[in-house]
Amino acid sequence: MDVASAVKSMLAVRVYQDRPIADEVVTRIVEAARLTGSSRNRQDWDFVVVRSRDTLQKLGTLASTGPFIADAALAIAVVVPDAPVGYIDGARAAQDMMLVAWGEGIGSNWVGNMNKPEIKALLGIPAEKMVLTVIPFGYPAKKVGAGRKERKPLAEIAHDETFGVAYSG
Ligand SMILES: Cc1cc2nc3c(=O)[nH]c(=O)nc-3n(C[C@H](O)[C@H](O)[C@H](O)COP(=O)(O)O)c2cc1C
Structure with a gap:
């Protein structure tokens, strides 16, 4: 799949098949980060790969907005310094893994609200580090690409040379 097609078709996937992800595929995902x-x-980041x-x-159970992690084949915690640059670096690594x-x-989804002491204790993450997200991965239970992508039109969010002048192509 080319990059533009991947960006165009990727949707948040929260329901997964009960099917493992091969170790070499897991490695390719973490390698993307x-x-x-x-x-x-700086590469000031860590990735905790969870398959158990x-x-x-x-x-x-600990993810109030991501209980579906329980059914994933894999989850990867993105651990960064608690600073804007850490959030930016971590978000870019997360998106590359998802793509x-x-x-x-394989589908995935960003799960927030994961910077909790219980989650750090579970994964052995030092208390001073920030758990930016824990991303669950799994083969989608529904057909990939079947969902609809709801996004604002380009002219509403893109501007031509000057803010306020709608981009028209
Ligand atoms: C910073 C961020 C935090 C998110 N947190 C959650 C979350 O906690 N739980 C969840 O189910 N989805 C979460 N999402 C996923 C969004 O709901 C999803 O990207 C958005 O609805 C678009 O979905 P779509 O690509 O399927 O259209 C988060 C996404 C981002 C970028």
Whole structure:
């Protein structure tokens, strides 16, 4: 799948098949994070790869806005410094992992509100670090690409040379 098609078709996936993700595919997903560019190339980030059903279920219980983590085949915690640059670097790495997974036919979704002491304790993450997100991954239970993407029209959000002048192509 080319990059533009991946961006066009990728949707949040919250319902997963009960099907494992092969180890080499998991590695390709995490590798996407490693290869992402970061501010001043600091690479000040860590990625906790979770495949244990027991831990996934515990994460699902602790995630108020992401209980579906419990049913995922994989979850990756994105751990960064608690600073704007950390959020930016981590978000870029997260998106690259999600896009590479999508190219492999695997769905995912950003889950927020995960910077909790219980989650850090569960995953052995130092207290001073920020858990930016925990992203669940899994083969989608529904057909990929079948969902509708609801987005504002381009002319509403893109401006031609000057803010307020609608971009018209
Ligand atoms: C910063 C951020 C936080 C999000 N937090 C959650 C969340 O906690 N739970 C959830 O189910 N989806 C979460 N989402 C997913 C959004 O709901 C989703 O990207 C949006 O609705 C668009 O979905 P679509 O691509 O399927 O159209 C989050 C997305 C972002 C970018």
